[in-house]
Amino acid sequence: MVLAAPAQAQAPAEVGQWASTMNWPISATHASLQPDGKVMFFGEFDDGLGPPRRWDPATNAISSLPVAGYNIFCAGHSYLADGKLLVTGGHLASHEGLADASLFDPFTGTWTRLPDMNDGRWYPSNTTLPNGDVMVISGEIDGVGDFNEIPQRYIAATKTWKNLTTAKEEIPYYPRMFLAPNGKLYFAGPGRETLWLDPAGTGSWKAGPKSLFGKRTYGPAVYMDGKVVFIGGGDPPTATVEMIDLAVAAPKWQYMAPMSVKRRQHNATLLPDGTVLVTGGSSGNGFDNAKKPVFLTELWDPGTNKWTKFSSNKIYRGYHSTALLLPDGRVLGAGGKNTKNGELFSPPYLFKGARPTVSSAPGDVAPGSTFTVSTPDAARIKKVTLIAIGSVTHAFDMNQRLLTLNFTKGNGSITVTAPSNNNVAPPGYYQLFLVNEQGVPSIGKMVKITIVSASSPSAATLPDP
Incomplete structure (x- = not known):
């Protein structure tokens, strides 16, 4: 044991x-x-x-x-x-x-x-x-x-x-x-x-x-x-x-x-x-x-x-x-x-202090776009992550994936860069988290990653393996 x-x-x-x-x-x-x-x-x-x-x-x-x-x-x-x-x-x-x-x-x-x-x-x-x-x-x-x-x-x-x-x-x-x-x-x-x-x-x-x-x-x-x-x-x-x-x-x-x-x-x-x-x-x-x-x-x-x-x-x-x-x-x-x-x-x-607050965020996010998240804690945000909602059995979650997003800080908000394409972020629901300098996350905000046409430049892929 x-x-x-x-x-x-x-x-x-x-x-x-x-x-x-x-x-x-x-x-x-x-x-x-x-x-x-x-x-x-x-x-x-x-x-x-x-x-x-x-x-x-x-x-x-x-x-x-x-x-x-x-x-x-x-x-x-x-x-x-x-x-x-x-x-x-x-x-x-x-x-x-x-x-x-x-x-x-x-x-x-x-x-x-x-x-x-x-x-x-x-x-x-x-x-x-x-x-x-x-x-x-x-x-x-x-x-x-x-x-x-x-x-x-x-x-x-x-x-x-x-x-x-x-x-x-x-x-x-x-x-x-x-x-x-x-x-x-x-x-x-x-x-x-x-x-x-x-x-x-x-x-x-x-x-x-x-x-x-x-x-x-x-x-x-x-x-x-x-x-x-x-x-x-x-x-x-x-x-x-x-x-x-x-x-x-x-x-x-x-x-x-x-x-x-x-x-x-x-x-x-x-x-x-x-x-x-x-x-x-x-x-x-x-x-x-x-x-x-x-x-x-x-x-x-x-x-x-x-x-x-x-x-x-x-x-x-x-x-x-x-x-x-x-x-x-x-x-x-x-x-x-x-x-x-x-x-x-x-x-x-x-257990490490107050968590950041998400005042508002878009419900739908298109790959390759930027979007605004309103938060009174903008100055203290250190990381922004998206985590696809989980679906797990037999030691394997077929749906979860974590994506770290780039962002810039503003006054009362942050501007976040969405994942570049649907290869990186397949469409569906994700939890959006803001994480502060103490490592404390916000409550996850559900956002839906939409489908971008494969003909779009933002959907370009890496070279074949």
């Missing part, structure tokens, strides 16, 4: 603070932050047939949502440009996937069935594309190793599917897929062999740079400012961390500072100040070793390449656990196999 007794005696401004456990009716095996700041979650096994729940962080109230009409456990999910959640595949039995797909509308709380996919998908990954379409990759069909090898593109405008027939490839389930600045999709793992997917036409794969460690199964990977960071994972688990910069001409993996403890089945959450919070997991060998729980919370700062130990939570968060950044800067840790509860972590930045 990995505890942190010395850290727990420290002040919250140094190590943060976990709140009391919240008992919930189902395990939050799949969790998504809605554009209204509430959390939609659904459970494991037969709970995937029942009603998803919606939790309101402001009131702590939980309500039931309509059922999808089939078992959405083990589905993939990501957000469309309009804020609807695309849910792909589902659970017939272990390693047997459904071909079903649906849209969940968080504004009306309703489901819309879509045409079936080309075959079953159990553990697929969704990746939003620059024009708002979504690429769905992998997932098992009818047994262990029976992977759906044909990627499919969800055409958002027509609610139809397109098979990438020339991109047939056996890709492991819940692949760590990311939209890169060049407009291609990067398959980062969990194995050493990585790939680039060109989604144009009927698709094509190209070999990518090999990562350094072996298989990082059930290890999270995150995207921040063009870089992918892969943290821990594997069996036996590792504490190692590696990073690749997808924005350079010749990307290659490099080791970063390791965590203080090895982990698998953990979660990694992007924070407003540009750091990465790691929670939960197991340090033991085997699939989901609850006898070796990791309760210690750790934070990685990419600016210093250093890890800091934070306070420990109380509940083992392993297989089927999730973690999400909330608009108020707290992090929800929830779920786990047969674990029907949640915990809230307040990072140290919430």
Whole structure:
């Protein structure tokens, strides 16, 4: 058991603070932050047939949502440009996937069935594309190793599917897929062999740079400012961390500072100040070793390449656990196999003084533009970040990405430069944060990144990998 007794005696401004456990009716095996700041979650096994729940962080109230009409456990999910959640595949039995797909509308709380996919998908990954379409990759069909090898593109405008027939490839389930600045999709793992997917036409794969460690199964990977960071994972688990910069001409993996403890089945959450919070997991060998729980919370700062130990939570968060950044800067840790509860972590930045205020900001932001954010704290703003709203399951958030924005200070406002194009910022809802000189973030302001036509100069891409 990995505890942190010395850290727990420290002040919250140094190590943060976990709140009391919240008992919930189902395990939050799949969790998504809605554009209204509430959390939609659904459970494991037969709970995937029942009603998803919606939790309101402001009131702590939980309500039931309509059922999808089939078992959405083990589905993939990501957000469309309009804020609807695309849910792909589902659970017939272990390693047997459904071909079903649906849209969940968080504004009306309703489901819309879509045409079936080309075959079953159990553990697929969704990746939003620059024009708002979504690429769905992998997932098992009818047994262990029976992977759906044909990627499919969800055409958002027509609610139809397109098979990438020339991109047939056996890709492991819940692949760590990311939209890169060049407009291609990067398959980062969990194995050493990585790939680039060109989604144009009927698709094509190209070999990518090999990562350094072996298989990082059930290890999270995150995207921040063009870089992918892969943290821990594997069996036996590792504490190692590696990073690749997808924005350079010749990307290659490099080791970063390791965590203080090895982990698998953990979660990694992007924070407003540009750091990465790691929670939960197991340090033991085997699939989901609850006898070796990791309760210690750790934070990685990419600016210093250093890890800091934070306070420990109380509940083992392993297989089927999730973690999400909330608009108020707290992090929800929830779920786990047969674990029907949640915990809230307040990072140290919430104990370091008054937070900046966002008086007003535009609801829609076009890539390549500049926009004004009114704030009485303009003189003290040090950083501005955008974080795409999270949608997480099985140690991987398919939707979160962090972008650091340039800005200039004015009198009572700042002028912010939006991301250059939709390759950098795929369309959809993001949380906009202002961070002051003490590292304290504002409340996240929901903004929608709009779609800029590919013919626009601001949508130009980097050279091919």
